[in-house]
Amino acid sequence: xxxxxxxxxxxxxxxxxxxxxxxxxxxxxxxxxxxxxxxxxxxxxxxxxxxxxxxxxxxxxxxxxxxxxxxxxxxxxxxxxxxxxxxxxxxxxxxxxxxxxxxxxxxxxxxxxxxxxxxxxxxxxxxxxxxxxxxxxxxxxxxxxxxxxxxxxxxxxxxxxxxxxxxxxxxxxxxxxxxxxxxxxxxxxxxxxxxxxxxxxxxxxxxxxxxxxxxxxxxxxxxxxxxxxxxxxxxxxxxxxxxxxxxxxxxxxxxxxxxxxxxxxxxxxxxxxxxxxxxxxxxxxxxxxxxxxxxxxxxxxxxxxxxxxxxxxxxxxxxxxxxxxxxxxxxxxxxxxxxxxxxxxxxxxxxxxxxxxxxxxxxxxxxxxxxxxxxxxxxxxxxxxxxxxxxxxxxxxxxxxxxxxxxxxxxxxxxxxxxxxxxxxxxxxxxxxxxxxxxxxxxxxxxxxxxxxxxxxxxxxxxxxxxxxxxxxxxxxxxxxxxxxxxxxxxxxxxxxxxxxxxxxxxxxxxxxxxxxxxxxxxxxxxxxxxxxxxxxxxxxxxxxxxxxxxxxxxxxxxxxxxxxxxxxxxxxxxxxxxxxxxxxxxxxxxxxxxxxxxxxxxxxxxxxxxxxxxxxxxxxxxxxxxxxxxxxxxxxxxxxxxxxxxxxxxxxxxx
Numbered sequence: 198x199x200x201x202x203x204x205x206x207x208x209x210x211x212x213x214x215x216x217x218x219x220x221x222x223x224x225x226x227x228x229x230x231x232x233x234x235x236x237x238x239x240x241x242x243x244x245x246x247x248x249x250x251x252x253x254x255x256x257x258x259x260x261x262x263x264x265x266x267x268x269x270x271x272x273x274x275x276x277x278x279x280x281x282x283x284x285x286x287x288x289x290x291x292x293x294x295x296x297x298x299x300x301x302x303x304x305x306x307x308x309x310x311x312x313x314x315x316x317x318x319x320x321x322x323x324x325x326x327x328x329x330x331x332x333x334x335x336x337x338x339x340x341x342x343x344x345x346x347x348x349x350x351x352x353x354x355x356x357x358x359x360x361x362x363x364x365x366x367x368x369x370x371x372x373x374x375x376x377x378x379x380x381x382x383x384x385x386x387x388x389x390x391x392x393x394x395x396x397x398x399x400x401x402x403x404x405x406x407x408x409x410x411x412x413x414x415x416x417x418x419x420x421x422x423x424x425x426x427x428x429x430x431x432x433x434x435x436x437x438x439x440x441x442x443x444x445x446x447x448x449x450x451x452x453x454x455x456x457x458x459x460x461x462x463x464x465x466x467x468x469x470x471x472x473x474x475x476x477x478x479x480x481x482x483x484x485x486x487x488x489x490x491x492x493x494x495x496x497x498x499x500x501x502x503x504x505x506x507x508x509x510x511x512x513x514x515x516x517x518x519x520x521x522x523x524x525x526x527x528x529x530x531x532x533x534x535x536x537x538x539x540x541x542x543x544x545x546x547x548x549x550x551x552x553x554x555x556x557x558x559x560x561x562x563x564x565x566x567x568x569x570x571x572x573x574x575x576x577x578x579x580x581x582x583x584x585x586x587x588x589x590x591x592x593x594x595x596x597x598x599x600x601x602x603x604x605x606x607x608x609x610x611x612x613x614x615x616x617x618x619x620x621x622x623x624x625x626x627x628x629x630x631x632x633x634x635x636x637x638x639x640x641x642x643x644x645x646x647x648x649x650x651x652x653x654x655x656x657x658x659x660x661x662x663x664x665x666x667x668x669x670x671x672x673x674x675x676x677x678x679x680x681x682x683x684x685x686x687x688x689x690x691x692x693x694x695x696x697x698x699x700x701x702x703x704x705x706x707x708x709x710x711x712x713x714x715x716x717x718x719x720x721x722x723x724x725x726x727x728x729x730x731x732x733x734x735x736x737x738x739x740x741x742x743x744x745x746x747x748x749x750x751x752x753x754x755x756x757x758x759x760x761x762x763x764x765x766x767x768x769x770x771x772x773x774x775x776x777x778x779x780x781x782x783x784x785x786x787x788x789x790x791x792x793x794x795x796x797x798x799x800x801x802x803x804x805x806x807x808x809x810x811x812x813x814x815x816x817x818x819x820x821x822x823x824x825x826x827x828x829x830x831x832x833x834x835x836x837x838x839x840x841x842x843x844x845x846x847x848x849x850x851x852x853x
Contacts, residue, residue, distance in 0.1 A: 198229055198330070198410040202403065213240060213399065214256055214269045217324065220403040221258060224328055225265020229410065231329040231559035232552060233391075233486075237264035239317040240324045240399065241277055246303075253277040255318050259308035263552075273310045274303045280318035284367045294364055312363035319371050322395035324402040329391040331559055332413035334485055335422070335566035337388045340574050346386055349416050354409065355382060359389040359487065359576060366390060384409050389486050389576040422570035424562055441538065443676035443725035449530065449543055450727035456605030457727075458550040458631055459675025462558070463539035470561045471534045480534055483575030485563045532557050546604050547631040547649035547674065601629025602832055606728070607674040611657060611715060612684025614638040616786035617735060620824030621681050626650065628828055630679065633670045635663075657684050657711035667718045677722035679831045682712050682757070683735040687788050690746035701749045708753035709760070716764060723773045730773035731831045734761040735823070738781030738844060742851035758842070765840035774839035776830050778823060781846035784809055785819045813848025 201223045208215035221238040224230060239257040246252050256272040258264060280301050283294065298310050317325050336345045337356075346356045355373050360366035366387055373385075383405045384394040394405040417423060446459040470476065531553045533541040542557060544550030567573040608625045612618040614636035622644070625632050631649040634641050641652040651673055655666045670677065685708045691700060716732070723730025736758045743751035758777060765775040784794065798808035809817045823845050829835065830843075844852050 198227060198407050198414060200404065200407045201226065202400065207400075212269070213242065214272060216399040217256070218267045218269050218272070220326070220399040221264040221267040223403065224326060224406065225263060225267070227328075229331045229414070231331065231334075231486075232263050232265075232555050233329050237262075237328065238267065238324075238326055238399075239314070241318075244274075244303075254303060255280065255314060257310060257314050257317055260311040262308070271308065273307045273314075275301045275310055275314055275318070276303060277318045280315055283315050284319050284364065284371055313366070315364055316367035316370060316393075319367050320393075320395060321374065322402075323397050324399050325393055325395045326402050326406050327391055327393050328406060328410075329486055329559075330410040330413065331562045331566070332410060332417055333386060333392050334389075335417065335563045336413055336570065337386065338485055338563055338567045338573055338575060339571040341571060342388060342574070345416070345570070349412060350383075350409070353381075353383045355385045357385065357387045360387055361487070389484075391486065417566055417570060420570055422566050424565045424569070440721065442541070442671050443722045445533065445538075445541065446543075446675035447725040447727055449533070450605070453543075455545070455600075455727070456678065457543045457545060457675075458547050458605055458607065460542045460544075460547075460550045460554055461539055461672040461675070462542065462554055463672065466561070467540040467558070468536075470565075471539055472536045476534060476536075479564055479573065482573060483577050485560045485575060487576060541675070543675075544605075545600060546629060550674075551648045601627075603628040603630035603679075605629075606678040606726075607631045607633065607670070607676060608679035608681065608831070609633045609635065609670060609677055609715075609719065610681040610683060611635045611711075613681075614641040614644060614652075617780065617783060617820045617823045618681070618683040619644070620820035621683060621735075621827045622650075622824075624821075624824040624828035625679070625681075625831070628832070631674050633666075633674070635666055636684070657715065658706050660714050663711070663714050663718060667722070671722065676725055677719055678726040678728065678730060680715070680719050680723065680730070680732045681735070681827055681831075682715060682732065682761075684711065685735070685753075687747075687750055691749070692746055693748050696748055704749035704753050705756075708750070709756045712757050713760060716760070720768065720771070720773070723768075724771040726773075729836075730768070730771070731835075732761070732764065732768075732773065732775040733827045733830050734758070734775070734777045735827070736761070736777050736779050736842070738779050738846055738849060738852060740779055740842075741844065742849060762840060769839060774835070776835065776839060776841045777843070778826060778830070779842060779844045779846070779852075780818070780823050781844070781849060781852075782809065782812065783818055783820055783823060783845075810847075812846055813850065813853065816847045818845065818847055 202220075206219075208219055217238055217240045224237065237258045239255055241253055241255050243251050244254045255275045255277040257275060258267050259271060259273050262271060275298070280298065283297055294315070295312060298312060298314050302310065313327065333346075336342055336349070339345060343356050343358070346354070355377065357369050357373055360369050369387070370385055384392055386392050392406070392409060394402050394409060396402040396405060442459060442461060446457060449459065450457045473479070531543050533543070535541070540554070540557060542550050542554030544553050564573045603625060608630045610618055610621050610625070610632060613622045613634040615638070618634070618636070622632050622634050626645070626649060632651070634644065634650070634652045635655040635657060636652070637654070637656050639654045642654055644650070644652050651670070653666045653669060655662050657663060686704065688700065688704055712734070723732070734757060737750070737754040739747055739751040740755050740758045761775050761777050768775060794805050794808065798805045801808060801811070803811065826843070826845055835841075846852065
């Protein structure tokens, strides 16, 4: 592990909290440290309260936050003394402990603190970092893991057995420190939990983390326990995932009781692991760390199926195992291993699925290194499930996050690089959907930088390119729930007597033919949507009230309207609903330049503002209005409506 500390980059003249956040971000960049949502960093400071009394405050990274992006503003301030005293209590109910930790905040509006704050408060060190290094975990996940680690660190690190909860870990660490001089220790390892390092400053605690992880990596190298992927067990090509992944996602979502995102990892390392002769044993041998995703597999050699997932993952009864609506998805596996498909990671949204995939890739490294060193011994499955149930109960007791309406669902928008299409993308993202955006404008690829957005440069008139985009969509998110057909062109005005066949065919190819190809490709995915597929077509006011000089445009939009009406008739049996919007006078789109607006307003003898509001309601419309309506039509409000056509025009006397 490389020491990334750079004196030129490190905060100077700032507070020690800036240094803490800087060091935490450095740790978050490490490829060999597994990402986990926990208490990655903390620092104690003396602060004067409103009564002008000196008080020790623990500033800690929040629960459900990855350290790679930690800012000072993210840190949660907690009263240290009341927290440290909690380790003397016998709080068997996780909800009570979670409540006590949350109540120790000095700022009511700060984020939810992690349960491990009790441990950080109790440790007699000013700064603490907590990580899950692959090398340290690999050594610890062997039958003689504690022995190996004691031999490696020779008293500089305490090695403690697995603790079932944050409070138990805090008690164990406090008890162990009573028999050791605190200043002689560089860190503490809790088996199946991770590594803690500490010091009087963030720099010292960070340097100790780098040193201890590096020594573990060297130990594995010296014992020739580096990762060597097993060769492929078969030369058989990976079977077509486009038809299997949506069905697999549908089944997993049914087991979870809500839609899930499914991300396929078909890289050589993942597929090699899935094809190991002993993968059936390894996948069921228990997780690497407590609270980690369950390693459940859909593997032919085990005969595991969807029905088995539900029965084998029932949470324990009582308050400690109570499943909140936010945690129902634990009834389904987070990881599915298939020798042909590869590794599939699931989550309630794209971020959670991405995190599950990253965690399992680290788990594969740990398992293979442990095997090379000695043998892999995971946390017993019963203890792992109890730890997960406890964690769910702790979090649900104080924060029970409400998932957004489209969480776990996937939408495809065509022509979403600008205008109405971009507004649709934004409205869908704001409601929690993962969105795939197809556009001929290459800027679509960088429109948003977030895990729930995938922009693909695609010429929709190229059928091969469209099919390729659907393959990428399926492998990235696992299926499709919502389709917004928005792409189209509005050609320059041309009267029928001057209309060439080339002009006509170009408009038809973009506005009609491409929509047929997209709809045809989408049907197989939409019919496996956990909540039923949904389509909204952006047609035009010209369908209802055509204008002179727009024969090709009006005819193409009328044709796509008829296509959508037939789809509503044919696809209803597949629980797919198809509705349409007919916008008019949406002036913040690319075709409405200032020159065009001035010219059209002058044609009617109006100012630009008068021209923009020349509708029955006298209102100005924009892309956002259309995007919001489209999102609502894809949501539960329209769940029993199909074949509808709604004008979005402020009221047109020609349409009314």
